[in-house]
Amino acid sequence: MLKKGAxxxxxxxxxxxxxxxxxxYAAAAPGCVSRGVNSGTxxxxxxxxxxxxxxxxxxxxxxxxxxxxxxxxxxxxxxTSTVAIVPRRxxxxxLC
Numbered sequence: 001m002l003k004k005g006a007x008x009x010x011x012x013x014x015x016x017x018x019x020x021x022x023x024x025y026a027a028a029a030p031g032c033v034s035r036g037v038n039s040g041t042x043x044x045x046x047x048x049x050x051x052x053x054x055x056x057x058x059x060x061x062x063x064x065x066x067x068x069x070x071x072x073x074x075x076x077x078x079x080t081s082t083v084a085i086v087p088r089r090x091x092x093x094x095l096c
């Protein structure tokens with residue numbers, strides 16, 4: 001009986017670790033968050049602006065590499081993320 005309990009505890013710890021390792025980001029930002037990208041010669045800068053009537057947390061999504069960090073945006077606030085042009089591509093804004 002003790003072995004079953006230990007196995008169940010180990011299994012729940014393993015499941016807990018899996019849940020904690022899952023990304024916390026998922027949902028796309030609402031339409032009231034403006035977004036865009038400006039490209040230079042070597043870098044590109046994506047921006048997001050909170051045009052919603054409430055505070056939210058969001059981040060800029062890039063293909064082929066690390067996303068921008070989670071930012072708290074009050075209404076009217078703007079945040080940016082700059083990366084190299086190649087091979088990165090702006091993919092949108094998600095909530096975090």
